[in-house]
Amino acid sequence: MSGLLDRRFVVVTGKGGVGRSTAAVTLALAAGKAGKRTCVVELYGNRRIAQWFGLGDRSYKACSIAPNVDTMSLTAMDAMDDFGQRKLKLDALVRMVLNSRVTHAFVDAIPGLHDLVQLGKLENMLLEPLPGDAHYDLVIVDAPATGHGLTLLAAPQAMSELTKIGPFHELASIIARLLDDPKKSAVVLVTLPEELPVNEGIELALGLGDNQKLLHSVIMNQARPPSLPPVPAWDHIHALLSTAPDPDLRELLRVAEPFWRRQLSQEQALHRLKTLAELLNRQIPIAQLPKVEHGELSPDDLHILAEQLLPQVTT
Amino acid sequence: MTQVIVCCGAGGTGKTTTAAAIGVKLAIQGQRVAVLTIDPAKRLADALGLGSLDNDPKSVSLTELNARGTLHALMLDRKATFDAMVIAHSPNPDVAERLLANAYYQAVSTRLTGLHEYMATEKLQQLVESGLWDVVVLDTPPTQHAIDFFHAPERVGRLFEHGVLATLMTPARGLVGVATRRAVGLLERLAGESVLHDIAEFFRLISGLSEIIRSRNMQVHALLRSDRTRFYQVTAPALDACEEVEGFASLLREQGMRLEGLLVNRVTPVPQFTAPLVRERLPEAPLGVPDEEWDTMANALLALIPRAEARAQQHERAIVALKRSAHTEVWKLPELPAGVRTIDTLAGLGPHLPPLL
Ligand SMILES: Nc1ncnc2c1ncn2[C@@H]1O[C@H](COP(=O)(O)OP(=O)(O)OP(=O)(O)O)[C@@H](O)[C@H]1O
Ligand SMILES: Nc1ncnc2c1ncn2[C@@H]1O[C@H](COP(=O)(O)OP(=O)(O)OP(=O)(O)O)[C@@H](O)[C@H]1O
Ligand SMILES: [Mg+2]
Ligand SMILES: [Mg+2]
Numbered sequence: 001m002s003g004l005l006d007r008r009f010v011v012v013t014g015k016g017g018v019g020r021s022t023a024a025v026t027l028a029l030a031a032g033k034a035g036k037r038t039c040v041v042e043l044y045g046n047r048r049i050a051q052w053f054g055l056g057d058r059s060y061k062a063c064s065i066a067p068n069v070d071t072m073s074l075t076a077m078d079a080m081d082d083f084g085q086r087k088l089k090l091d092a093l094v095r096m097v098l099n100s101r102v103t104h105a106f107v108d109a110i111p112g113l114h115d116l117v118q119l120g121k122l123e124n125m126l127l128e129p130l131p132g133d134a135h136y137d138l139v140i141v142d143a144p145a146t147g148h149g150l151t152l153l154a155a156p157q158a159m160s161e162l163t164k165i166g167p168f169h170e171l172a173s174i175i176a177r178l179l180d181d182p183k184k185s186a187v188v189l190v191t192l193p194e195e196l197p198v199n200e201g202i203e204l205a206l207g208l209g210d211n212q213k214l215l216h217s218v219i220m221n222q223a224r225p226p227s228l229p230p231v232p233a234w235d236h237i238h239a240l241l242s243t244a245p246d247p248d249l250r251e252l253l254r255v256a257e258p259f260w261r262r263q264l265s266q267e268q269a270l271h272r273l274k275t276l277a278e279l280l281n282r283q284i285p286i287a288q289l290p291k292v293e294h295g296e297l298s299p300d301d302l303h304i305l306a307e308q309l310l311p312q313v314t315t
Numbered sequence: 316m317t318q319v320i321v322c323c324g325a326g327g328t329g330k331t332t333t334a335a336a337i338g339v340k341l342a343i344q345g346q347r348v349a350v351l352t353i354d355p356a357k358r359l360a361d362a363l364g365l366g367s368l369d370n371d372p373k374s375v376s377l378t379e380l381n382a383r384g385t386l387h388a389l390m391l392d393r394k395a396t397f398d399a400m401v402i403a404h405s406p407n408p409d410v411a412e413r414l415l416a417n418a419y420y421q422a423v424s425t426r427l428t429g430l431h432e433y434m435a436t437e438k439l440q441q442l443v444e445s446g447l448w449d450v451v452v453l454d455t456p457p458t459q460h461a462i463d464f465f466h467a468p469e470r471v472g473r474l475f476e477h478g479v480l481a482t483l484m485t486p487a488r489g490l491v492g493v494a495t496r497r498a499v500g501l502l503e504r505l506a507g508e509s510v511l512h513d514i515a516e517f518f519r520l521i522s523g524l525s526e527i528i529r530s531r532n533m534q535v536h537a538l539l540r541s542d543r544t545r546f547y548q549v550t551a552p553a554l555d556a557c558e559e560v561e562g563f564a565s566l567l568r569e570q571g572m573r574l575e576g577l578l579v580n581r582v583t584p585v586p587q588f589t590a591p592l593v594r595e596r597l598p599e600a601p602l603g604v605p606d607e608e609w610d611t612m613a614n615a616l617l618a619l620i621p622r623a624e625a626r627a628q629q630h631e632r633a634i635v636a637l638k639r640s641a642h643t644e645v646w647k648l649p650e651l652p653a654g655v656r657t658i659d660t661l662a663g664l665g666p667h668l669p670p671l672l
Contacts, residue, residue: 015326015327016325016326016327017325017326017327017328018327088505094501097497097498097501098501100498103498103501103502105474106498106502106514108470108474109423109427109474109514110506111422111423111425111426111427111428112426114428145326154426158422158426161418161422162418162419162422162506162510162513163506163507163509163510164507164509164510165507166504166505166506166507166510167504167505168505168506168507169506169507194654195654197327199357227615227618227619227622228612228615228616228619229608229611229612229615233601233603233604233608233609233612236601236602236603236604237601237604237612237616239601240598240601244598246596247589248588248589248590248592248596249592249596249597249598251586251587251588252592252616252617252620254584254586254652255586255619255620255623256616256619257652257653258583258650258652259619259622259623260652261652261653261654265654294629296554296555297555
């Protein structure tokens, strides 16, 4: 996964619940350890990462969570206000119009506009920091779950189709330019070591359209070390234990089976993920984030995960 | 009258799976059931023995299960549902045609966030109105937060319904305030005139449907709050799901919706041994497995017991906390060792589900 940390803008994407927030913050902590000034950003006012670090409401401004690493929780309305101020040079009075109920109704009604203004804010942070703003080498965004509706990365395209002129159109072009450059931008796909999430992840990757070239690597989250030796004799063992007269042996089989299945499906998942490289005709490195077994993720766990990810993203 | 069961919860917790399992159980119990799934879950279609799912109900074969009822499954296609709604309720075919051709309609029908949720409720209503079903089981989309499912349709519904924008975009309607005129001016500057024109046309056309949309919104609002509708929240057995579960439970109650229970999915059962299992109690190597390999395997198998116990305990603790957070009945659905592969595995969840009838 070499080169990932040399990008400026990394979008961490994946289906709901696979661990996008975990992967995004872990990647940010790894980047920080590698000396990159990094900001990991949650969109739409989400504050999962902020909560892990006990930041509460302060996270709407960038807050430090580790040396070199900040986090921030962005909202569409903040981004819109920022857009009015910076790009349109609107004074406070006109920005009030921008924040009016009527305007909100309009903004809600334009597909992708919420995504676009938030991306615009990130682009500003990276490429046009104002005097007094923090300078970042790397911005990592924890993208909203892809499922339905517009994906974050398709927002510029959607806006260009709808509007042909005007500041929204220009904003879309600026973002499109940032996303058009695989040296600056990258997409990291997060998935789980199970069949369905992997298939969905692959579908997602193939559905990236023009942005497919940005797909840099895959993070297989919640990977587990094998629990059982890789003997190809499970069927024999299954037959032996399932017909044993001792009920405890049958119970042993019941206890063991999920471990065995999980191990098998992780192997198969990894195998499936490797086909992505063939499908796209280039290398797609696969990093693994181990499952933290004791439940709750703490900042310490995240730092440990980051230590484990770091060698995988730098070599 | 058709009953509605809604499975909601955070992403990836098992909403689609439990919706299907509830459908199978009800069909076995003799109900005519339709399961409306929201995502293109190929695997679920496979498990149901269907090649694919689409916007129309497909019959699922239950012959092996001796079911007394029937099961149909369908998958929401939001554009098809929106198109159908426009065609069914437009005042005349010309309005429908122009709406379907409108650039903004196309952007909205394929891309507006929240439309998926809105169309899920529209489709639900169509199924309920058809009178063909005793129960409709509704799967919900993977939302960042489960509550989005309820906010999104209402937000989108409001948008179409009173068309703030319709009046706003219609020139020379008299009483347009200064603030509104300013906003329009600004928006024209931001997005360009032609977009405003497309949007204005869209809202002008859709206003021909607004009475119907309003009344349908009111109907579905009432349906979801009536005693014909039950909600089950699906969650993982994890302590850090408590906050979300609690927030969602109280939101449902505030909204006057009936939260029937919490389905804690993928629970590891507590291992039950009659006496400590030691190496000596394991049989000789099975036929075809060399002694040495069997020895390694046997030890590895035994080492799983404390791990399964620890996991089961962790789940138990989480379930206690979840129950406290949700203030409702809790049902534990076991982790299916082989995953969800066939209709039998879905039926296997039946005894763990609430009685439903
Ligand atoms: N490697 C891991 N080990 C243990 N637990 C994990 C790991 N990765 C994620 N989790 C847990 O899984 C849950 C989901 O993770 P996370 O919030 O990162 O996912 P997400 O894809 O961002 O979810 P959402 O769609 O809700 O935004 C969290 O409770 C998290 O603590
Ligand atoms: N009880 C179970 N035992 C084993 N695997 C399960 C169980 N329940 C669900 N799964 C598996 O977990 C994965 C997620 O389940 P499912 O698709 O039902 O979740 P969902 O909540 O609908 O997800 P999304 O939010 O993405 O729509 C699937 O691979 C499914 O087969
Ligand atoms: Mg997240
Ligand atoms: Mg689903």
